[in-house]
Amino acid sequence: MTELPVFLIIFTVLIVLVVWVTLNQLAPRRSAEKDACLPIDLLLPTAYLENSSEIERLTAELEQERTQNAASEGFRKGLTPARRRTLKKLLVGLKEDFSRLDRLMCTVAALAPEVEGRQEMQRFWLWIRFRLHYSLARLSLMVGRFSQPELTSICKLFDRLTLRTQVELEALEHSSLRPLRSKLGT
Amino acid sequence: MHLTASANALWTLTFIFEVVLCAFVIHRRLWRRLPLFTTYVLFKFFVTAALWLVYKRFSYDSDFARYFYWSTQSLLLVTRGSVCVELCLLAFKNRPGLWVHAQRVLNSVTAVVLVYVVIDAYRQAYFATKIILSSESGLELSVAILLASFLLIASRYRIPIERAPSLIAVGMCMHSSFKVLNTSLLKPWLDPHFSWWNNAQAISFQVALVIWIFALRRPLPETKPAPTLLPMGVYQSYARLVGQRLKDLDRDIQEVTKP
Numbered sequence: 001m002t003e004l005p006v007f008l009i010i011f012t013v014l015i016v017l018v019v020w021v022t023l024n025q026l027a028p029r030r031s032a033e034k035d036a037c038l039p040i041d042l043l044l045p046t047a048y049l050e051n052s053s054e055i056e057r058l059t060a061e062l063e064q065e066r067t068q069n070a071a072s073e074g075f076r077k078g079l080t081p082a083r084r085r086t087l088k089k090l091l092v093g094l095k096e097d098f099s100r101l102d103r104l105m106c107t108v109a110a111l112a113p114e115v116e117g118r119q120e121m122q123r124f125w126l127w128i129r130f131r132l133h134y135s136l137a138r139l140s141l142m143v144g145r146f147s148q149p150e151l152t153s154i155c156k157l158f159d160r161l162t163l164r165t166q167v168e169l170e171a172l173e174h175s176s177l178r179p180l181r182s183k184l185g186t
Numbered sequence: 187m188h189l190t191a192s193a194n195a196l197w198t199l200t201f202i203f204e205v206v207l208c209a210f211v212i213h214r215r216l217w218r219r220l221p222l223f224t225t226y227v228l229f230k231f232f233v234t235a236a237l238w239l240v241y242k243r244f245s246y247d248s249d250f251a252r253y254f255y256w257s258t259q260s261l262l263l264v265t266r267g268s269v270c271v272e273l274c275l276l277a278f279k280n281r282p283g284l285w286v287h288a289q290r291v292l293n294s295v296t297a298v299v300l301v302y303v304v305i306d307a308y309r310q311a312y313f314a315t316k317i318i319l320s321s322e323s324g325l326e327l328s329v330a331i332l333l334a335s336f337l338l339i340a341s342r343y344r345i346p347i348e349r350a351p352s353l354i355a356v357g358m359c360m361h362s363s364f365k366v367l368n369t370s371l372l373k374p375w376l377d378p379h380f381s382w383w384n385n386a387q388a389i390s391f392q393v394a395l396v397i398w399i400f401a402l403r404r405p406l407p408e409t410k411p412a413p414t415l416l417p418m419g420v421y422q423s424y425a426r427l428v429g430q431r432l433k434d435l436d437r438d439i440q441e442v443t444k445p
């Protein structure tokens with residue numbers, strides 16, 4: 001009796017996979033060779049930097065609320081729709097960065113004369129984990145789970161990330177990665 | 187006992203589709219690109235025609251018809267398996283590094299499914315017909331899972347597969363999935379209630395035939411030259427760097443969920 005639902009699930013998963021892969025295959029896309037010619041700077045996650053002004057504003061807002069609250073037991077706004085939108089953009093930025101790097105690595109692997117199976121499996125596992133964490137974060141945001149202190153710590157996290165990326169971008173100019181850029185024809 | 191009217195109609199339709207597909211295969215000279223798929227299509231066409239004659243001559247439930255059906259089915263299953271290998275080789279032939287990795291993954295997946303097939307057949311040790319049925323559905327399952335895994339790997343690594351081979355893989359995967367479901371579950375469960383369910387398998391094969399005809403309706407494009415491979419050290423340098431970046435991003439998003 002238990003076999004029926006199990007096989008139905010297998011069947012559904014197979015069909016969904018096949019349809020998804022077919023649509024993916026038939027959709028126009030950049031060629032793998034073009035992707036391998038991406039500049040080395042793209043190895044740095046930068047999508048969330050596009051929203052850095054918004055996150056700065058949000059950090060300032062939260063800081064102001066915190067000080068006001070300490071002084072006068074004032075009103076805390078919590079996760080307003082505007083803040084939710086800002087955080088959503090940041091999460092989407094992180095996901096875009098992850099996907100871009102993962103895609104780039106897949107392209108490099110596809111064009112490499114030798115590939116390390118262990119590393120590929122690790123990256124695949126990391127991809128699954130990241131997707132899970134991302135879905136969890138989006139869900140938390142959707143149900144409005146974040147409180148004021150949590151919002152503040154998320155903003156601080158993104159501040160740290162922005163700073164880290166800026167430092168790395170500057171360091172890249174003098175790093176040993178430059179030869180890779182010429183190898184990839186950029 | 188003879189075939190029902192609906193089974194006869196479906197048989198005729200399948201035969202027509204197979205004739206059209208064979209015509210396309212010959213017209214497109216598919217044996218130059220996909221020799222094993224060509225063999226499978228032509229062999230399937232001859233089996234359909236021969237089975238029709240056997241049923242007419244010896245009746246549907248004769249011993250000879252049964253032996254003929256099962257021996258041709260096993261040969262068809264072998265050719266279907268070889269088509270899977272051919273499709274994988276076609277997609278990965280210019281990607282030596284990835285092919286080694288993909289081969290390992292595909293072999294492991296197939297081995298796991300085959301172990302399941304053996305266990306399942308062993309459970310039916312005292313019923314010869316059930317062994318055949320469970321082995322057949324198990325092998326079909328391995329074909330379906332192998333093809334789905336192959337398509338997934340190709341999609342993840344963005345290996346460009348031509349339209350025709352990818353649609354051939356899709357058609358074969360769908361047909362095998364349906365056969366597994368039909369043989370293992372739906373037929374024993376639904377057959378007593380819906381007599382037409384026996385025909386569902388024939389319809390699933392017709393769907394696959396239509397997909398293959400659709401895949402071959404246009405001339406096949408010229409084979410693209412093999413891509414230029416990257417220098418030896420590039421993968422290692424990238425793997426180390428990108429691996430670290432990805433780990434960082436994963437840690438960052440974990441911090442968001444657990445601030």
